[in-house]
Amino acid sequence: MRIQLQIFLGALLITLTGAILIFVGLNEETRMAEFEQHQQAQRIEVGAELFEINCRGCHGLRGEGIADLAPALNSAELFTTRLGEVGWQGSLEDYIIATVSTGRQVSTRPELYPGAGIPAMPTWSDRFGGPLRDDQIESLAAFIQNWEATAVGGTEIRLLPTSTPDPAYSADPVARGQAVFERSGCTGCHTIDGISSGAVGPNLTNVGTIAGTRLKGFTADAYIRQSIIDPAAYLVEGYDDLMLKTFAETISQADLDDLVVFLQAQK
Amino acid sequence: MFKTLNFTDIRNKLKQAFDARVRIVTAGLSLQELRALLRGDPPTEKPNPRYKVHVTSFLFHIRPKFYKKASTLFTHTWRLGFFTVFFFALELITGLVLMIYYTPSPADAYNSILNLMSNVPFGKLLRDLHRLGAEGMVIFTVLHMLRTFLTGSYKKERSFTWLTGVVLLLVVLVLSFSGYLLTWDQLAYWAVTIGTSMAEAAPLFGNQVNLLLRGAPDIGAGGLLRFYLLHIVLLPLVAILMISIHYYKVAREHGISMPAKFDEEDLSVDVKKEANRRIDFLPDLLAHEMFLTSVGIFVLVVMTAFFYSAPLEHIANPQQTPLDTQAPWYFWWLQGMLKMGDKTLMGIILPTIIFGLLFAVPYIDRNPHRQAYKRPAAVAVGLLATFTIVVLSYMGLPQYGIETPAATRIIQDLAPEEGLGELRSIPFEELQPGIYQVNGDMPDELCPDLLWGCHTLEAVFAEFSERVHQAEQAGKLPDVEAVLVIEEWQADLMKVTPRIIWTDSQSGVRKTYEKHIFLHRDHNRSE
16 A cells, blocks of 8 residues: 555544544543442442341341341431431441441440340451451442432332231241241251151251250250251261251351241240 | 855755754654655665664664565455554553552452542543453464464474464463453452462462462462562563564564465566565555554544443452353363363363474474465364364353253343343333233233333343243253242332242252342443
8 A cells, every 4th residue: 555545544543533532531521420320329239239138137128127126227217316316427328337347336225226135236347357348338338328218308119019028037036047947948858847847857846845855965055056057966866967067158147046046946 | 253154054054953963863864865755755865774774773673674575465464463562562551551540459459440430531441442452462462373373484484483472372361361350350350260270280389389379378469469460560571572582583584474375386587576575664664554553543442432341340259259250261262171171181281282282383393385285284283273272162151061050040141140131231110010920921011000111121021931931841940930029129229039939859849049139220231
C-alpha cells in the first residue's frame, strides 16, 4: 500500500479513536454513578443471603425479631429512636456494623430481649473470632438498612401465603430442633413415634430417658451430642456403625443445640 | 562587524544551524530528507542517509534496514508477530497506569478494582483494555507460532529464534495467568488455587514450589504479593529481554523468512528479483507499522468501549468453592488432561514433555524442505496437535465429564453462583410474586396482572419445567415436585427460590435442593 494512503487511513483511525474516547469520556460520570448504584444493589443482595444463613435464627426470617430472644430489625424503631436510646454518635450504618462485628456481651434491653445469655449476641467479625469478613458485614448492614423504606417510608410489600415465618424458627427450641431433625435426614434412619419411621438406626422415641443412662459419666446432653458428632464413639448393641460422620461439619452450632434439646424432650 | 552584515549570509547560517540541529535529533536526516521521507519520495542524498540512521540511532539500530518484499506479504506473516508485540506494549502502558490505583493486599485488592470502576474516569476502559490485550497477546502468540510452524520458518538459522519464541509463549502464559489473581475475586482466587495446586503434584520438590508460589499453604496476602511482583516486575523483565533477543535475530540477522516457494521453486528471474526487492524501513515499514498500530488501537477501543467488559465476580471467599471452577481458557486443555488421569502425570510430566517437544521442534525435524507438500508428516503432526488441544480444551470445560446431581445441575445452570444465568436476566418488573408449580400444564399467562406480560419469566419457567421433566424421564429425579417461588422481600428486593424435591433412588428418602436468589432493582444485569 502506498505510504500516503497508510498515513491518511492511520490518521483517520486515530481521529476516530479520539472521537470515541471523547464520547466515552462524556459518559464516564454517569457510568461511574451507575456502577456505584449497581454495587450497592449487589451489596444488598449479598447481605440478604448472609442474613438468611447467619441471622434469621435469632432475628427472624424477615428481620421481624423473635419475642424473648432478639429484637426486630425491620421495625421503625431501629431507624428512628434506637441510636438516641443507646447514645450512639455515629451513623446508623456504623452502629449496625459495630454491633454485628463485636456482638453484644450483655443485652441493652435484658427484660425484652435477653438474647442467648452471655454473650447476648456473639461476635461476627473475623477480627474478633467470628466467621464474617468486613466486606460481608458491610453487605449485611446494606441489607438491614434497606428495611428503612418499609419500616418508615410507607412502602408496602405483598406477602405470599407461604411466607409466614417458618415454624423452624419459632421461639421454642424443641420445635426448632424437630425441624432440624426432619431436614437433616435423621428421619430416614431413626423412628420417633408420630414423627418418623426409619429402621436403620436405634429407635429414638424414648431417647430423652435412655440417653443419660447409656454411658457412665455422660449426661443425657453430652451423650446425645457425642452420638451426633462422633457416631462411632459408642454403638448401641445390635447396631452397626452406619451413621454419617459428617454432621460435625454440616450442622451449625445453633441447630445442634436445638436438635439436642428436641431429642432430650423425647421421653 | 556591520561591514560583513549580509542577510543572505545570515539566512544561510541560520538554515545551516537549524539543519544541524535537525540532523542531531533525527540521527542524521536533513530537513529536506525528512520531508522527502514523509512524502514517500526517494532519498535526496547519496549514500542513502536513511540507512545511516540505523547505525547512529539506538532506537533504529534494533530495527531492520529493510525486509525483502516477498517476506512482508500479508498472506505470509499475517502481521501476527507484530501484533503480539503491539499487545505487549499496550499491556505495559495500561498496566503502568493501572498500578497507580492498585493495592496488592487481600483486604484492599478487590476494593481497589471497585474504586477504579466507580471513581476513576476511563478506569473501566483501562481495565478492559488491559484484560482484552492480555487475551489478545495469548491468541496472537499462539497463532504466530502456528504460522511459523506451518510455513516451516523455524528451520536452519532460525532454530534458536524458534526456541526463544517458545520461551516467550511460556512467559506470556504465566504473565497472563499471574495477572488473573490480582482482581482477588472468586474467579481469580479459585483458578489460581487450582493452578498452583498443580505445582504441588510435581515430584520431589512439589510442596516447596507450591509454598514458594503461594507464600503459605493457602493463597493469602503472601501469595497475592508474590503473584503481583511476578506480574509487574520479573515476568515483564524476562519478556522484554526475550522479545529483544527474538526480534534482534529477525531484524538484524536472518530477516523474516521468505514464503517457501521463492526459496524452493524454479521461478523466473524477474519474479525472484521482484520478490527480493528491498522494502526500506524508512519510510515504508515504519509507516506500515504506524498504520497497523492505529488499526490495533482503533479496534481495541471500539471493542472495549462498546462490546467488551472484563469480568469481575464476587470478592474471593476462601471458605466457599464455586461449583464450576474453571481455569482461564488458555489452560482448559490442561484441565481436560487432568480429568483423564493422575495429577503428577497429566499436570506436570506430560506438559513438561509437550513443551520439551515444542522447544526441540527445529532439532527433531531435520527435513530441509519448507513447502507444506514436501513435509507432510510435520504438517500432519502440527494439525493433529492443534486439533488435540482444541478437543482437550473442550474436555476441560466444567460441563464435560463431571457428574453433578441432576437437581443441583438444573438450578445451577439457571442461576450460576457467579455470572449472570437466565434467572438473573429476568427484568425486575417481570418478577411477579407467586408460587409457580411445575406440572404438566403450563398456565397460559404467568402474570395476568402485567399489561405487557412477562415473557422472560415465562421463558425461564418453561426452561426450568423442561429440564425437570427431562431429568424425571431419564430417571434421575423420581416423583419429582418442583416449584419456583417469587417473593417480595424488601423494598426493591425480590427473593426467588427454585426448589426441587425428589425421592432418592438409593435410600428412598425425600430430598430437597433449593437455592435462594436475591435480586435488587438497581442491580444492572445487562452488562
